[in-house]
Amino acid sequence: MADAADDLRLAEVVAGATRAAAVDRTGEGLEDVVPVAKAAQLVRFHRSYRGMADARVLDGATHDLVDGARGPGGLPEKVLAVAVRHTSDLLRPDRLVEHDAAVRRAHRSLVKGPGPMGLSRYTLLLDEEGAAVVDAAVDALAKPSRDEETGDLDQRTPAARRADALVDLVLRAVEAPDGVPRQAKTSLVVTVALDVLASRCRGSGFTTAGDLLTVEAVRRLACDADVVPAVLGSRGEVLEQGRAKRLFKRGQIRHLWLRDGGCSFPGCSKPAAWTDAHHLVHWADGGRSDVANAALLCRAHHTVVHQGRYAGAVVDRGSGPKVEWDLTYGSYDDRLEALRRAGTVPRWLDPMDGSGPPLP
Structure with missing residues (x-):
């Protein structure tokens, strides 16, 4: 000072x-x-x-x-x-912000080591996006509850409840039968201005814990999520709130599993169970939530597609519909502008009043 x-x-x-x-x-x-x-x-x-x-x-x-x-x-x-x-x-510049986020994401790690009394100690290092996802999932299952039979209070420590919740999450994932889409994803609440999400101005998303997420991280998460449109006041208070809109329904996810068979990114062999449904034209840019505007991507390539602003399209060359990708940097923006000029997607989307394509 x-x-x-x-x-x-x-x-x-x-x-x-x-x-x-x-x-x-x-x-x-x-x-x-x-x-x-x-x-x-x-x-x-x-x-x-x-x-x-x-x-x-x-x-x-x-x-x-x-x-x-x-x-x-x-x-x-x-x-x-x-x-x-x-x-x-x-x-x-946005490119530096996203570069720094990518560097933090690349330093994620999970290390196993010996603990006391024959236990194992896991050390998990996550960036803000990964931490927000894990926190939301674990916290939802780690709340103390009474025993259903005796009514006794949960005697586990908070740390023990979180550890049990993490194991429960892994068990649910590995026990899910092949060919059945996962249950609805964990509720991770992120607040972001629509203008920011639609790239009309700069900004960030905020979790309920006050952590920042880059706009590209929010767009990735919003590809396969429940969206609750809301109008906020100058101090962040909710003035008007719409109902949750599921962007891709379970039946559509099943269709994508059959059509794409797994991650649609060139050269990737990740199975469908490890993928997210990605909007080829993002819903915040006016894209519809239907299978003709969707592609399966594993988490790693979902990140790559958003970072590179790559364009994809569902095409049928006689052997059935499949997703083809243009891996030219920024090709998404070029395709979006062409669609807007053609009137296929609107330039403005307001989910509160229903203008533009419907979200669900």
């Missing part, structure tokens, strides 16, 4: 932190205080981007963050950290 006092662009941050020190002595003027720990976050943020971001944009972003951090009603440190990261992502 001492070094920051010499930087005129950080005067607002330093002044707030200085008032915080004075309040510690007098107890007055709380509304303008920026606690020292929050001020340190803002100084690090400003210094990290002052050499690469437009000075006026950076100063404006810093001012907004300082306002959000002020006073006893300001953002808590953890929430401020999320706001700082979100702002940081907006100051960088």
